[in-house]
Amino acid sequence: xxxxxxxxxxxxxxxxxxxxxxxxxxxxxxxxxxxxxxxxxxxxxxxxxxxxxxxxxxxxxxxxxxxxxxxxxxxxxxxxxxxxxxxxxxxxxxxxxxxxxxxxxxxxxxxx
Amino acid sequence: xxxxxxxxxxxxxxxxxxxxxxxxxxxxxxxxxxxxxxxxxxxxxxxxxxxxxxxxxxxxxxxxxxxxxxxxxxxxxxxxxxxxxxxxxxxxxxxxxxxxxxxxxxxxxxxx
Numbered sequence: 001x002x003x004x005x006x007x008x009x010x011x012x013x014x015x016x017x018x019x020x021x022x023x024x025x026x027x028x029x030x031x032x033x034x035x036x037x038x039x040x041x042x043x044x045x046x047x048x049x050x051x052x053x054x055x056x057x058x059x060x061x062x063x064x065x066x067x068x069x070x071x072x073x074x075x076x077x078x079x080x081x082x083x084x085x086x087x088x089x090x091x092x093x094x095x096x097x098x099x100x101x102x103x104x105x106x107x108x109x110x111x112x
Numbered sequence: 113x114x115x116x117x118x119x120x121x122x123x124x125x126x127x128x129x130x131x132x133x134x135x136x137x138x139x140x141x142x143x144x145x146x147x148x149x150x151x152x153x154x155x156x157x158x159x160x161x162x163x164x165x166x167x168x169x170x171x172x173x174x175x176x177x178x179x180x181x182x183x184x185x186x187x188x189x190x191x192x193x194x195x196x197x198x199x200x201x202x203x204x205x206x207x208x209x210x211x212x213x214x215x216x217x218x219x220x221x222x223x224x
Contacts, residue, residue, distance in 0.1 A: 032211065034212060041200070041218070041220070042217060042218065043116075043202055043204075043215035043216050043217050043218050044155070044202070044215045045215070046212050046213075046214065049211060049212055087154060097142075097143045097160075097162045097206060098143075098206060098211070098212075098213070099157070099160070100155075100157070100213060101157075102147075102154030102155040102156070103154050104152070104153060104154050105154055
């Protein structure tokens with residue numbers, strides 16, 4: 001079963017920041033938070049992941065609360081191409097192997 | 113060009129027939145996975161393999177079979193025992209030097 005809770009949908013204006021929340025209140029100390037997105041009928045695309053510190057890469061920023069029970073994915077300047085379903089996943093990052101449980105995700109609609 | 117390939121992109125089968133979906137990766141990853149996705153839902157794990165000649169059932173393995181004879185290949189057979197096989201099938205892989213899974217483009221299977 002998915003260990004995360006996300007809103008089913010969100011809207012965002014093009015050029016504005018998109019902030020996607022995720023609750024993971026039962027996360028254990030050695031589980032990472034991963035974010036993926038899936039554009040219709042394509043394979044999920046990796047975005048970012050983190051353990052407890054905030055992370056940033058060329059695609060997005062990940063903010064994890066101090067108690068690690070929730071996180072926010074930030075797309076700083078959303079474009080129409082960012083319209084997709086965004087999945088938040090918690091999982092151990094074992095050497096060579098991890099196991100993901102996907103929930104239903106958040107459908108982000110970026111509007112002109 | 114490195115990555116994960118799945119073939120074919122679209123597959124049609126008559127009810128009662130077995131069909132095999134291909135997944136190949138040239139990333140030198142040890143772990144490989146098969147997921148199923150139904151419309152409007154997240155991905156569910158069918159089978160996974162952590163190493164060549166070894167694989168384990170995921171959450172919805174009934175009606176499916178796999179083999180892992182080579183590191184780069186992890187074919188999935190959808191058997192006639194699978195009661196509702198029409199779905200989008202995704203393959204993924206993970207290596208030792210990366211914390212995350214990388215997904216192929218998917219195969220859409222339709223049973224006529």
